[in-house]
Amino acid sequence: MPLDFNFIENLIGLQDIKVIFVNVNNGIVEIHAESKTHSVSCPKCNKTTYKVHDYRIQLYEHLPICDKTTILHLKIRRYICECDFNHPFDEAFSFIRKYQPHTIPFEEFIFKLTCKNTIKNVAELLGFSDNKVQRIFNHYAKIKIDTKEMGPFIFLGIDDIAKSKGHVYYTVIYNHETGDVAALIDGRTKESVVKYITKNFTKEQRESVLAVSLDMSKTYAAAVLECFPNAALVTDRFHISQAFHVAVDKARKHIQNKIRKEDGDKKKVFGIRWAFLKNHEDLKAEEEKLLEQVCSEYPMLRTCYELKEEFRTFFHITNIDEASVYIDYFTALVAESEIPELQSFCKTLNNWREYILNYYYFFISNGPTEGRNHKLKNIKRRGYGYRNIDNFRLRICSECA
Numbered sequence: 131m132p133l134d135f136n137f138i139e140n141l142i143g144l145q146d147i148k149v150i151f152v153n154v155n156n157g158i159v160e161i162h163a164e165s166k167t168h169s170v171s172c173p174k175c176n177k178t179t180y181k182v183h184d185y186r187i188q189l190y191e192h193l194p195i196c197d198k199t200t201i202l203h204l205k206i207r208r209y210i211c212e213c214d215f216n217h218p219f220d221e222a223f224s225f226i227r228k229y230q231p232h233t234i235p236f237e238e239f240i241f242k243l244t245c246k247n248t249i250k251n252v253a254e255l256l257g258f259s260d261n262k263v264q265r266i267f268n269h270y271a272k273i274k275i276d277t278k279e280m281g282p283f284i285f286l287g288i289d290d291i292a293k294s295k296g297h298v299y300y301t302v303i304y305n306h307e308t309g310d311v312a313a314l315i316d317g318r319t320k321e322s323v324v325k326y327i328t329k330n331f332t333k334e335q336r337e338s339v340l341a342v343s344l345d346m347s348k349t350y351a352a353a354v355l356e357c358f359p360n361a362a363l364v365t366d367r368f369h370i371s372q373a374f375h376v377a378v379d380k381a382r383k384h385i386q387n388k389i390r391k392e393d394g395d396k397k398k399v400f401g402i403r404w405a406f407l408k409n410h411e412d413l414k415a416e417e418e419k420l421l422e423q424v425c426s427e428y429p430m431l432r433t434c435y436e437l438k439e440e441f442r443t444f445f446h447i448t449n450i451d452e453a454s455v456y457i458d459y460f461t462a463l464v465a466e467s468e469i470p471e472l473q474s475f476c477k478t479l480n481n482w483r484e485y486i487l488n489y490y491y492f493f494i495s496n497g498p499t500e501g502r503n504h505k506l507k508n509i510k511r512r513g514y515g516y517r518n519i520d521n522f523r524l525r526i527c528s529e530c531a
């Protein structure tokens with residue numbers, strides 16, 4: 131029974147070629163094919179030419195058929211045009227990139243794999259080198275990013291993220307509207323951010339930004355003011371909460387150390403650290419008991435704990451005037467407490483008051499949404515393996531696109 135080459139042509143899905151012979155050799159599927167057309171238009175003069183100069187057979191790896199490595203043996207004709215007899219030229223195929231030994235569908239398949247796996251895994255799976263897979267990934271990731279509509283940016287978030295345990299940081303810029311990562315910058319200094327943004331964002335993109343959420347660091351505030359001339363700064367609520375918890379924890383430690391010193395009992399154990407930071411309603415019975423015991427013995431710890439619980443109210447306020455009044459109220463409460471760590475937190479709160487209150491105009495926050503958490507985890511997990519920031523950026527930006 132003659133083999134139905136038409137079926138093979140449909141199966142492999144490559145445009146404009148005629149299959150002339152198929153063979154399975156040592157577990158490798160070999161497909162011999164040539165172009166269906168017998169003419170090309172000259173790249174120089176655009177005229178159609180039928181004159182074949184010579185041909186060669188070029189091998190391309192294609193998508194595996196039934197888990198078998200599949201090699202396309204493609205006959206490539208060299209044509210010659212009357213406009214220039216000295217320079218014959220190859221016919222072109224839409225499914226081949228110049229100088230690549232694979233078909234485009236196969237490369238796109240590799241790209242798809244790399245989107246869900248590490249480069250190393252894919253390389254192992256295919257028996258390719260890491261570099262080869264990385265190059266294919268980079269090519270298609272760039273296409274994906276380039277063809278994606280970027281901007282205008284309206285609401286952004288800026289944050290740092292530890293690259294590794296060695297205190298090396300990236301700066302991440304989020305697009306709040308789309309949930310994308312708009313930029314990944316090496317370092318977290320003002321200079322590195324300004325340099326990257328002015329180079330990679332258009333003037334229109336920078337001017338269209340209305341608000342940027344950020345931590346309470348002068349570095350990012352200065353960078354944002356310089357990069358986005360029309361943007362309001364919004365102190366991120368997640369960072370306020372974080373800073374507050376750090377202050378509470380420091381205060382607790384300080385108070386406990388003082389008690390130990392005054393009691394003359396250096397080994398005195400409280401064991402309340404986690405219970406202290408937990409929301410009151412989340413306490414286990416034994417935690418609550420211990421906490422209550424310690425707090426009734428040491429009023430300073432009670433004051434600190436009560437102030438911690440009190441400040442939770444702030445995050446439920448939805449109205450700017452109320453929020454402003456609350457900051458005053460809480461600052462006054464803390465002033466009475468004589469807990470220096472909390473007083474210093476309130477100072478910070480007041481220093482950033484304008485930007486904290488800006489939240490009520492834009493309601494943006496860097497806080498962990500589920501999708502962002504997942505992306506951050508990926509950035510961190512994969513970050514360890516990326517020595518090359520450009521490869522890493524491509525990965526993050528294409529993944530989050």
Ligand SMILES: [Zn+2]
Nearest residue numbers: 172175211213
């Ligand atoms: Zn020509």
